[in-house]
Amino acid sequence: MITKSTLGAAVAALVLSPAASAEPSAREVQEILKRDFRPRGQAKMDRMDQDAVQRLCTTTNNKPPADLAKKLEADQMRTIDFPKGSLMGNWKEGAKIAWSGQGMQWHEDPKLPGGGGCYNCHEMSPQREAFGTIGPSLAAFGKKRGNGIEMQKYVYGKIYNAKAYNLCSEMPRFGTTNSLTEEQIKDLTAYLLDPASPVNK
């Protein structure tokens, strides 16, 4: 059996260049994923549909052409629902959300409040030494940048939909995907910007 398959492979290698023969198209990959996953709990199959942002970032290896990126970023910006007035909530609540890595997984109860999992990727408050380095450090974020309404709007918007600011950012679109509520995003904004928050101590 081994000899046979080796022979088969050798013949195939002669006839076709392996890269050309093996490489699946994006459409094929999409079909394979729809076939190979199943809904479980709150995680339904619609999560497996690549949207335009995911598709463009995948096919361009996260380096989309500038004009196309601009256009899609503008689309993403329109998904953000900026509340009126101050965007700073309660930083103490924000701290809990930043620390928690729960939420939106198939085994979790969707009724429980989700977390932002911020420390998975970012340095924030010196109180938490176990932080990730996938995203930039946010230590002393508000201290360095102030907390005027423009800055509040930027932070709120970035958490709500990071892809509106940088199309192929690795950061989830917490507001657009209903992973965090408006209130929670305001609390996180305060956690980053409020001078009383440990992030700015």
Next chain:
Amino acid sequence: MAGPMKMRATLAGGYTDVRVLMTHPMATEQQTKGQPHFIQNLTVKVNGKTVIEGEISQAISRNPVFSFRLKGGAKGDKIEVSWLDNKGDTNKTETAVA
């Protein structure tokens, strides 16, 4: 009822090396809200004679692994290890020195 045990006894430069593995949750008070479940006693015998008696606590890791050493020893010596936990469950295993 109790999960499997495994033991190996081998001659090594002047002594017999005994390694014994036990299946047991070794659950602490904290893990069980005050209903710990752990091995308390273990006994090592060589050819029927007790050579080691151990008393252990819930701070021994789950699925305990112990190594002991016996002076001298010969191929074929019969080693037996048994345990008793705080719920009265027991198990034992035996092997010949290789």
Next chain:
Amino acid sequence: MMQRRGLLKGAAVLLLAGLLKPVAALAAWNKAAFSSKTSADALKSLGTPSAEASGGIVIEAPQIAENGAVVPIEVTSNIPGTTSLAVLVEKNPYPLVAKFDFMESALPFVKINAKMGETSDVRVVATAGGKHYQATKEIKVTIGGCGG
């Protein structure tokens, strides 16, 4: 909690019920020592309230453990005539982890996997010829990487 149950009494009941082999019922477990919340109390209960520092006890363990759930500790006594070894983790809720008595051909050596709640000294007390000796070694515990 199990301290209230009384092992020997429980074993006697089981023995009466014919559920337990008599050999198991003979086993003793030093409840007072294992329930002690400080190593000083535990050592008192073991009958080894004071012990002299000795280089004859070798504790082989990692200096730093990634996960306190499993910390391999190997203990050897080179003190002639050693008949028992006790292992204590100073900062555990119940410091006494294990105690072994060695007879006949058994060498005063044991390797265990212990749970450690936090960075702590590990103390080993050896008994030889009616005298008590001890050695300690600090093991740092990093409780990290809760992900996958």
Next chain:
Amino acid sequence: MMKRALACAAVLALTLSPAAAQQKSPYADYQKKTTEAAPLELFELVGEELWKKKQGPKSASLEQCDLGQGPGKLKGAYARLPRYFKDTGEVMDLESRLVHCMMSLQGRSREEILKRPFGNADKPSELEYLSMYVARQSNGFKIDPGTRHPKEKEAYALGEKLFSWRTGLWDFSCTSCHGEEGKRIRASELPQLDDPKQVSPLIATWPAYRVSTSSLITLQWRMNNCFQQMRTAEPIFGSETVNSLITYLTVKSKGATYSGPGIKR
């Protein structure tokens, strides 16, 4: 005492790559000692019993299972997986092949076998025990998965593509965490999995005993759990998607010496 472990409060920040970590990590000694002291043999023993146990409607054992080296040939078999199997026309990893053998030799249904593919500390799954037993027989063998059959090439190519395929509610791909050197998630170092130097020491030690949970874990579990954290739907056990990712990572590790089953943190 153990409460603190659950609080995920890590103290030490590591920036070393796993390859460098083998010499320089402060945990190298701990990992070596823990590996020596892990109760792996217990699980291998149960796995051996399950391998030999007559089960299913056909009341047969798995002793005639062909893992690619011929019926019942276990030596080095795991190190040569995943590979293409002519009888199923698929590229299969160890666990998929075990499921196939349970179905064909023992007459059991896929549903029954996969009712509980992943166990826990109290009760590991049948497939986990069996994986430990079978993998042990490849300890010391060179990792040599199938790479020549067109289907094997296809699996590799699909795995490569999936590795950077952004999907799920949070837009992640494997590369979000495993595409760059020297990154951390919380305090855990993240290996760059498309780098053979970083992936091979990992592939060489699966399946494994996970110290933090005292449970057995396999590569099918690893892929499933990564997707769970990526907030996707659930991948089907042994599907082409999962097996292609395993193929991709294993081919990247080709030539390394298999030294498992191992331990993971």
